[in-house]
Amino acid sequence: MTRVKAALRYVLLAIGAIAFLFPFYYMIVGSLQATPDPTISGAFPDPANLTGENYVAINERVNLFQGLANSGIFTGGVILGTVVFGVLAGYALAVLNWRGRGITFAMVLLVQVVPFQLLMIPLYVMIARDYGLSDSYLGMILPFFINSTAVLIFRQYFLQLPKELFDAARIDGAGEFRLLWTVALPLVRPALLTAVLLTFIGPWNEFLWPFLITKEAALQPLAVSLANFISNIAASTSNPFGAMMAGAVVLAGPAVALFIIFQRYFVSNDLGSGVKG
Template identity: 75%
Template sequence: MTRGQNILRGVVLTVGAVAFLFPFYYMIIGSLQASPDSTPGGAFPNPANLTVENYTDINSRINLMRGLLNSGIFTGGVIVGTLVFGVLVGYALAQLQWRGRGVTFALVLLVQVVPFQLLMIPLYVMIARDYGLADNYLGMILPFAINSTAVIIFRQYFLQVPRDLFDAARIDGAGEVTVLTRIAIPLVRPAILTVVLLTFIGPWNEFLWPFLVTKEASMQPLAVALANYISNVAATAANPFGAVLAGACVLAAPAVLLFIVFQRHFVSTDIGSGVKG
């Protein structure tokens, strides 16, 4: 590649990065402004107009730390369920021979085309009325505990693992649980990290289901608490624009940090290291 092409690529990537990051920058700046400025000049505010009062104001109304805790419990429960069921089902579909395996995988694919909104009403009736799990963490987690996308990802990764590794372990007397925990799972660590990152975004930003199943403010994730703030409280705030952006910054910060910390793991893989060429 010539020097001119390298320069052009750098310019294009820089412009793309700036365009991608600008909304985050504007959100942070807006959350720190004492007086809102929605003009283009608001992106470069006067330092005298910067303050953290918007954070203290919204925290006094909705308790940001409690909302973060609820979001963390909800998201953590979903991730645990997704990993456990995803690994087990993905391994069974990829490496075990049993009747109905193809039909099961076809059903997993079929679930992908069924929108969650179509199932929301019967799920609400079942969770809230039949199981009595309204205003309960388990009631929030259960509908998301099994993720068909995670099953597909794990299945594809397990299919890439050389079957010779599993056969050799079985010949040595290892059971399927030992094969799964000591051979299969360590070799698909990139898949585990990918599933964790992809799964994290869904429940962390989920609004509609927690809104339906939780009525107590102390049980609501931060996304729901922010929506209630916008609907019921923002009109009486001194700077509703800045307060809402402050809440949005708090909600976005864990997701952004998670991706920054673990982004290098997306391209790493140890699958080929287990077999000599």
């Protein structure tokens, strides 16, 4: 009875895994097809129909390297802001005792539920029109500069450190800044990785905001240039689906690789504490 149940459980999980992974497999197969083959047999790679041409074709229309570099700068800027200022805020919320801490913490929670895209018109007016930051990395990064979920994760980890540790270091005469840098930070290194991974997803995959403020192709992150290719130019290529999927593989590749390599830092408990506060 229990064996049957366990087997059923694995069957259910395996169906789920196939449903989640198949489109990725199909993406790779499709990106390598010389002529698109949507039939059932086309789901299996056919040596006679394999080619790298699609990657060349998409690279002629969309500068893949430039797009990856722009995505990298955008994402890197956000991660830098989140790690530097998010750690400071998380530390202040968890370890330090100051007036306004309660309100600040409530604000971190509130920001999580403000649908960001509803702010897009005022942000567009402010950043693109008033500050003249359209077509610039700064304008891209600004609305995402400090990830609030990461602040919550930092706070959660700092809270778990024993209080005696801080008291002992304070008695030894360490200032708060040294305390953060030499005592607390080395102990929460796993949190740093979790927060970096979580922060990475946002800007790397973000489409709407960079799409609004970058009109210049040389500054567009890959998600934006690929989307423009899909909606405007794909039809004019000889194998539009192949080229689209080749671009998709290049865009998805770094994110998927990162999350497979560092999967043990992306587990339920960190996220649960982060999202629930």
